[in-house]
Amino acid sequence: MTMTETIPLGDYLFQRIRQLGITKILGCPGDFNMTLLDHIDNVEGLEWLGNCNELNAAYAADGYGRVRGLPGVFVTTYGVGELSAINGVAGAFAEHVPVLHIVGTPARPEMEYRMWMHHTLPGGSDSEDPDHYVFQRMSAPVRCASAALDDVNTLAEEVDRVLFTIWRKSLPGYIFVPLDIVNAPVPKSKLDEPLVLKIVNSDPSLEDALVLEILDALYKSKTPTILVDILARRHRARKLVMELIDKTQIPSFSTDLAKGFVDEDHPAFVGQYNGRLSRPGVAEAVESSDVVLNIGPVISDSNTGGFTRFIDNKHLIMLHPSYVEVFGVRYDGLHFLPILEKLVARIDSSKLPLFKKADSFNIGPAPVVESPADISTSYFYKYMGDKFLKPNDIIFAESGTPQYGINDARFPKNVNFTTQLYYSSIGFALPAALGACVAQREIENEGGEKARVVLFEGDGSSMMTIQELTTFTRNGYNPIIFLINNSGYTIERAIHGPEAKYNDIPPDWRWTELFKTFGADESKYFSARVATRKELEDLLSSKEFAQAEHKARFVEVVMDRLDIPWRLSGQVATIAEKVKVWFTDYSTKRGEAPRSA
């Protein structure tokens, strides 16, 4: 043992996290993590921010990660808390969000000797001594890296490895901290070695060759386009992408997942591409392009108009965090960021072809869906885009009608928009918006631009995680929440069983009283209910609403239970048709008797 000065592992872990710029640790206490939580207070500028339950904590960490570009960090206790959170972590994994889940576990001897501690599972079928590592195995598919801190000689390295991998891959990671490791000594000097957060591919010459090839293709193209998707934001490439678009003015598109990524008033912005479920003219524009530079793609059902994205490989360049694919040739293991950097630096706009300008594409209007209620989805989101949303807004649209309806809003510039359109776990958006508030306050405290957090939430989905409302006002956050009261799971009614009992939800909730019931006084929140356009417009333009800007503002918006956004009904119809074909083919192939699906 050298005489090196040491600090406890707990301090090291939280210092490292603080060094990244993070100021809040989310989560729930539990008997296997509290001595670890004590170390938060040893770190200047770092604070505990407790959640109501662990799933909500995971969602909040995810929301934080989406806004901050740094890992949302949350702590749970072993087993019970850890598993409660797993679906939230899975969503972050699916959608490439950096999240660090720290789990406080029993001490190493308790685990190794398979002791019957509470929170364990009996081993074997039900009667063997508990296998304490079972929970770690269960979460393996939803993380990019993990460290079960066990060896006192490598603690700092293990922490750093996980943090770096999370950052590089923009995916969740786990650190498991046994009770008896919390105070294990770590050389203090390790804190002076900064975490090198730089993404590097192993073969720069391959990067150069690919950049050349891409440039060559663009220069030779006649109708180039840029199609931006959400992994570009997740991997912190927004500035770079916008630089590319600014520099080249190549006609540019966002996907539904990445709505607003390309400023919708940008001269190069053409429209939002989601296969056949785009506004008239958009799909044709993208699909007739001879070079589509697709940055950060997520090719999932809902982000491709129900698998109706038809871009031929011979016109397609895909820049992904795990591969680069150029006209059908895929290079695995390459991160797109260094390549994009070189591309932006090297592109010579004067060599680009003369292409059709964005504003000369003929993009038709979105269809308007009628509703028996005065406030229709079509009206509401269009109004939001035209009159309410502001530049820099951080917008969350919950899975369900909000995530489809909101596409009718024209976004102001520099909006950071989240909808969990791929993983689609309802209940996500409310706690995620909490995480966004945490992130945004950090950004402002660092001198970043002011921004509002605006949440569009459904009634059924909000019930999943509703208690987390209390955490907004408890901590003085001031989101704007539009709660769409449409009497049930309207997205499910759109898919199947419009009148089915299972698509109803508990009725008669007094939505506007939730904050009060959850302990907020009137200095902390403002709430109102609107059922007509006039009420909505009057409210949003009222002095009262404006003066409440430092409070959490909650607006219950009454809509019809069967008011279904056109993109949602389109998605359902498109998929249903395809599924019917798949069913029959598959069933026939297996020699099954014919039947209706």
Next chain:
Amino acid sequence: MTMTETIPLGDYLFQRIRQLGITKILGCPGDFNMTLLDHIDNVEGLEWLGNCNELNAAYAADGYGRVRGLPGVFVTTYGVGELSAINGVAGAFAEHVPVLHIVGTPARPEMEYRMWMHHTLPGGSDSEDPDHYVFQRMSAPVRCASAALDDVNTLAEEVDRVLFTIWRKSLPGYIFVPLDIVNAPVPKSKLDEPLVLKIVNSDPSLEDALVLEILDALYKSKTPTILVDILARRHRARKLVMELIDKTQIPSFSTDLAKGFVDEDHPAFVGQYNGRLSRPGVAEAVESSDVVLNIGPVISDSNTGGFTRFIDNKHLIMLHPSYVEVFGVRYDGLHFLPILEKLVARIDSSKLPLFKKADSFNIGPAPVVESPADISTSYFYKYMGDKFLKPNDIIFAESGTPQYGINDARFPKNVNFTTQLYYSSIGFALPAALGACVAQREIENEGGEKARVVLFEGDGSSMMTIQELTTFTRNGYNPIIFLINNSGYTIERAIHGPEAKYNDIPPDWRWTELFKTFGADESKYFSARVATRKELEDLLSSKEFAQAEHKARFVEVVMDRLDIPWRLSGQVATIAEKVKVWFTDYSTKRGEAPRSA
């Protein structure tokens, strides 16, 4: 193909469930399960009962299983819903509760062709096509059986196999129903073959030999005792065990998990055994016994007074669902039920020794813990036992101070008590009590005895799952809920950080307004707040309270934030001492530098 009349798999599945006596399907709808849910309505007497989220649904199914002895059945959608529920299923697995989790998945072709459906996870590290079976693997450690319905030729057999295994093992199981299997034809005649719910061991002669050995030991003993634990209830052996006790009058004990199993006013009941954390005289009584017949043991930390259960193997007989152990010799794979049946049938009480009667054991009183608040834990639970609880009550005590404090209540007879003392997932008890209400209504509808569902719940833990309150009143259930308002996670304060910020919870909740805010009108609920003994006693003896018996009754009980039940402080101290020793031993063995834990 024969001309056999067929029914759709969906009908078959729910008919089989209904045949067991089950009338409600819990859960949440989702796009991959709704066509399956349609089949519920095809079954007479079966109904959907929706929950607010999937974890709550799992907890409710668990609570149902504990009261009904039949599987609590709940349905979720693939991925998002499935994982949200997993911690609830894990708790049922840990504590041997029959639960059936039905998951509606994408169609077989979507899964097999690894399509990028929503709710999936990217395969590999992040970029391969999704592996749709990943969720099924994640839940493997928390179930005893599963069927991924895939082969149209074995659907009925697979359903039956899972149902039977759940019943036999009293553990959770999964049935995965792909969208395109919902309507697959199943021979209708299969419904006429009843599910044979009979537990049989493969070697009856081994059973006979063991029964002989046990009888012989009992006959030769001087100080026999019976120690009943919770797996006896889980495996539906209460009647049998009570028959044994009635017949023999052998001095009998319950563990903390099984509190109330042996009627506490039964002439053979001595006390509640939890190692050193029992009332004075109890541990000595059990541990000096020369034959301890331990039925349905769970030997976990909190159920053994922090590993201070000292019963020598040479005096110990353990009857477990997965093994029988007689004086240190273990027979794996034997279910205790058939053995217990033979034992009860064959035991000849006249051959038993003359043993000390239960009432001649010298059992001291529980310590009384003082509190600055008028209503102390010691007072409250004793009062509950003496004045409020009634025979047949179904009682839930949430993890935290309720599960420790309630041991000071003397239970009336025939109480069905649940505390999740082994798995200890806070938030469990509230939705579990909902499941109990569902089960109890079924029992009453079948002509069973009337019983109240009484829940003792903490403030911090209730916040985890609070939205499920709405499901009680939505369905007209009438539990009695005591909400202990002690300003935070008091159990955590007892363990570590009594003043730590992380043990605080959002303050100032208006507890008594929750039902109203969640949509209940006054015909459905009654609520009150009490902060003094007089208020509590007046309330509980008031006409108003009595007349509200058909409503959900909610009583907020204000207690001190540091009012810690003696069993809890004892548990913490006992474990802390042991852990210190384990730490040091383990750390020394690994050659680590000495340090404080």
